[in-house]
Amino acid sequence: MDAIAGLLDGPRARGAFLLRAIMAPPWSMRIEDRAPLTLVALVEGDAWVVPDGGDAVRLRPGDVAIARGPDHYTIADDPASATTVVVEPGQRCMTLSGEDLAEPMSLGVRTWGNSASGPTTMLIGTYQLPGEISQRLLAALPPLVVLPADAWDSPLIPLLRDEIGKDEPGQEALLDRLLDLLLIAVLRVWFSRPEADAPGWYRAQSDPVVGRALKLLQNNPAHPWTVATLAAEVGISRAALARRFAELVGEPPMAFLTEWRLALAADLLLEPDATIGSVAQQVGYGSSFALSTAFKRVRGTSPQAHRVGATHQLLEAEGALRRRTSAA
Numbered sequence: 001m002d003a004i005a006g007l008l009d010g011p012r013a014r015g016a017f018l019l020r021a022i023m024a025p026p027w028s029m030r031i032e033d034r035a036p037l038t039l040v041a042l043v044e045g046d047a048w049v050v051p052d053g054g055d056a057v058r059l060r061p062g063d064v065a066i067a068r069g070p071d072h073y074t075i076a077d078d079p080a081s082a083t084t085v086v087v088e089p090g091q092r093c094m095t096l097s098g099e100d101l102a103e104p105m106s107l108g109v110r111t112w113g114n115s116a117s118g119p120t121t122m123l124i125g126t127y128q129l130p131g132e133i134s135q136r137l138l139a140a141l142p143p144l145v146v147l148p149a150d151a152w153d154s155p156l157i158p159l160l161r162d163e164i165g166k167d168e169p170g171q172e173a174l175l176d177r178l179l180d181l182l183l184i185a186v187l188r189v190w191f192s193r194p195e196a197d198a199p200g201w202y203r204a205q206s207d208p209v210v211g212r213a214l215k216l217l218q219n220n221p222a223h224p225w226t227v228a229t230l231a232a233e234v235g236i237s238r239a240a241l242a243r244r245f246a247e248l249v250g251e252p253p254m255a256f257l258t259e260w261r262l263a264l265a266a267d268l269l270l271e272p273d274a275t276i277g278s279v280a281q282q283v284g285y286g287s288s289f290a291l292s293t294a295f296k297r298v299r300g301t302s303p304q305a306h307r308v309g310a311t312h313q314l315l316e317a318e319g320a321l322r323r324r325t326s327a328a
Contacts, residue, residue, distance in 0.1 A: 018164055019112055019123075019124045020124075023122075024118035024119065027076060027114055028081040030087065031075065032086060032088055036127055036128075037066065037068060037183075039179065039186070040065045040066075041125075042059040042064075045119040046058060048074075048078060049075055051144045062150075066144070066146075066183070066187075067144055068145075084114075108165060109165050109167045123164060145196075147190055152185070160178045201249045201250065207248055214249070222281065225253075227241060227242050262294060262298055266299075270310055
């Protein structure tokens, strides 16, 4: 499993929020949903994204923006336009006075806006919950990433545009996969750009030695790795690997492995039939006690408390999805 794939592993498979928004000026949407990640692809017209505490960025057709939560931001026809919509957790769309806008602004299946003939069309995809494996990559992203249309060439936006309004069997799963593909494509291009300032552990994957070591750790977390056995696998001395790994990744091999194992465990704990003991074996801990001790030491909470909290969030997200589906 590589860093980009890790971003998309976890609860998101249960259903992402997807919407086609059609707007006519003046309009301004204040986004306060605290979602971990939202992708906005501009299809027609133009729009501005204004992050709290950051500079306004203009979007043109083909541009894609990624907003990293839980920070708030605004999307508008003009940065000076007065706020007309507030999007709250659970994707509840409200007026400033608290009136629900889900039905008044509904324009059909997964389509919403203030005018069916508005000049601006956006595709919006929101990941309701963070996959725990993704935390390293999410932390590496700035609050707002904008990839201009001329920086890449992909058929995914037109495909998502064509599919988002359909109401056919399996459509939710199809749209989830399309959103995942679009996000992967955008992130892959973004991290290759100089302004991305990709973190060391990401850049290190292209190194012939450290990159191979990273893949061994990521793909085989249950193996009883030591720096010596890892060095033997990649064909250099223990000291040379430790030094090169720390220089490129920014931390020692075993520290990276610990965080990776616990990130995997955090996701696996959300599986319905998983036990702490079974998860411990899958990620390289000898017992449930060993996993619990490491989990609490690094993450500040127990595996059981993590499971309860994440399951509660997941149920809330699924409830919101059902309500949106019923309304449509």
